[in-house]
Amino acid sequence: MAPSTRGGGGEGAHRTRQREEGAFAFVTEMQPATGKWYDRRDSVFIEFCVEDSKDVKVNFENSKLSFSCLGGVDNVKYLNEVDLFDAVDPHVSKHKRTDRSVLCCLRKAEAGKSWPRVTKDKAKLNWLSVDFNNWKDWEDDSDEEASSFDRFSDMMNNMGGGEDDLPDVDGAEDEESADSDDEKMPDLE
Numbered sequence: 001m002a003p004s005t006r007g008g009g010g011e012g013a014h015r016t017r018q019r020e021e022g023a024f025a026f027v028t029e030m031q032p033a034t035g036k037w038y039d040r041r042d043s044v045f046i047e048f049c050v051e052d053s054k055d056v057k058v059n060f061e062n063s064k065l066s067f068s069c070l071g072g073v074d075n076v077k078y079l080n081e082v083d084l085f086d087a088v089d090p091h092v093s094k095h096k097r098t099d100r101s102v103l104c105c106l107r108k109a110e111a112g113k114s115w116p117r118v119t120k121d122k123a124k125l126n127w128l129s130v131d132f133n134n135w136k137d138w139e140d141d142s143d144e145e146a147s148s149f150d151r152f153s154d155m156m157n158n159m160g161g162g163e164d165d166l167p168d169v170d171g172a173e174d175e176e177s178a179d180s181d182d183e184k185m186p187d188l189e
Contacts, residue, residue, distance in 0.1 A: 029077070030068075030077040030078065030079040031076065031077070031078060031079075032078065032079065032080045032125075032127040033048040033049065033050045033067065033069070033071070033078040033080055033127065034048070034049045034050075034127050035047060035048050035049065035080065035127055035128045035129070036049065036128075036129055036130070036131035037118045037128060037129075037130065037131060038130065038131040038134040038135045038136070039114060039115045039135075040136070041111060041112055042107065042108055042111035042112070043105050043106060043107050043108060044084075044088070044105075044106045044108065044115055044118065045103065045104065045105055045106070045131070045134070046065065046082075046103075046104045046106065046118065046128075047101050047102070047103045047104070047131065048067055048069075048078070048080065048101060048102045048103075048104070049100070049101045050069055050071035050072070050078055050101060050102060051071060051072055051099065051100050051101075052071060052072055052073065052099060053069040053070065053071045053078075053097060053101075053102055054069060054070045054071070054075070055068075055069055055070050056068075056069040056095075056097050056102055057069065058095040058102070058104060060088060060090035060093040060104075060106065061090055062087050062088065062090060062109070063083060063084050063086075063087055063088075063120070064081065064082065064083055064084060065080075065081070065082045065084060065088075065104065065106065066079075066080070066081050066082075067079070067080040067081075067102065067104070068080070069102065080127065082118060082119060082125075082128075083119060083120040083121070084106070084118065084119070084120060085115045085116070085117055085118055085119060085120055086108065086109070086110065086113065086115060087108075087109035087110070088106040088107055088108060088109055089107040089108070089109050092107040093105060093106045093107045
């Protein structure tokens with residue numbers, strides 16, 4: 001038997017058999033983490049949806065992204081490898097781990113070029129989908145708007161959880177503020 005075989009569990013799954021005292025004691029399986037992606041003018045974002053991730057490893061290369069971690073209470077092993085549609089700058093690309101996911105911000109080597117997909121090949125990866133909640137047709141945006149990469153960097157630097165970090169909301173503290181439609185409701189009979 002070969003010590004390592006590829007297959008089972010869909011694209012990107014790996015099986016590893018470990019030998020213990022001359023017999024195969026157990027099989028550990030690596031599976032791909034569910035991911036969502038969206039495109040911006042200067043960056044591509046990929047969010048790997050893994051709760052309670054540990055031992056997170058993200059490797060950015062010019063045309064490839066590798067992600068691995070342990071996740072959940074069962075310490076499931078996740079591994080994702082993506083040959084990217086176009087080149088990225090691995091020295092400026094970043095990732096941020098939260099309790100629910102790992103968000104990767106891949107800085108495009110050529111800003112302003114739209115990516116129709118994340119992958120080099122047109123093959124559909126069953127673990128990867130478009131993040132329509134964050135998708136935006138950025139080609140019509142003005143260049144004066146702060147870049148999404150800069151906003152992502154600011155967000156990462158400002159993540160602290162203190163109440164002072166919350167944005168000001170006009171009128172949120174004014175309990176006496178009245179709108180034209182704020183009339184006293186009649187009592188129910």
